[in-house]
Amino acid sequence: MALTRDFKQTVLARVQADPAFRDALLEEAIDAMLAGDVDTGKSILRDYIKATVGFEQLGADTGSSPKSLIRMFGPNGNPQARNLFAVISQLQRHAGLTLHVRAQPQ
Template identity: 30%
Template sequence: MTAKTGRSHDEVVVEMLRADPEFADAYLAAALEETEQPGGHQAMLTALRHIAEAQGMANVAEKAGMPRESLYRALGPRGNPTIKTLLAVLNASGLHLSVARQH
């Protein structure tokens, strides 16, 4: 919970993503850059879960062609989504994965 608002960090991030959907681009890009760091895998799943929550988990699950419960599991704390699930969720969220050479 944040001291000023009484809301959790997760709630604040989801609210920010709802208010500014383009924030999802930068948020997910930052999470992807951290995937090789300790806890980076979890940060990536958390970012994707926040984006899905901002757009409505049921809506994203439907667009991704999967049950809502499966989406929650895939993006949960112990989730380990397949590449198929990851790409389906990104696509359903209006995002896509791109690759760039490391410098």
Template identity: 40%
Template sequence: MYSPAMPTRPIERTISKRATHDSEFRAALVAEALKCLCENDVATAKSILRTYVMTAIGFEELGRRMGERPESLIRMMSDKGNPSLSKLAALLSAIKTHDGVNIEVRGTL
């Protein structure tokens, strides 16, 4: 039962802690981000991918793999960032390489 006196922690910290140690959870984050992109919820997708990057690979290493400055990637993934399709594709490729995430598209028409 919740009590106002009970200490709580921000959900972001809980998610980050789990993602740091759980590769299956990180894969689920990527899947959810892709689902959000398909539903045109870019803000949520960027937020989820930003969490993934911060916990799994870091912006420095991601920048090295993508040939981009980390500051540019941080800006791209910010609330006001507007990543191009080619940058998102490169980001997903780096994630796939880093964590061995298998990205599979299924659907029906």
């Protein structure tokens, strides 16, 4: 089911107005990827990038073309680990966060 533009605009407004929500969205994207749901993680990251740093600035910061980044996080994108981690690293810097992975019993 495709998300409506209204929902995406709501997320954008919330990310810009609520730093805790913004940080939780980045964390959720990474958690989804680590859990094996790469498509959901990419989708959340795409929305996060649009609402925060933007693809133009992220491209400049990572040395990648913005179009390449947009494709990478699109539905058919298949980011290489090197590119994905460069983006995550830059997003952490931009947000002033450091994300950590912790093992939890299932």
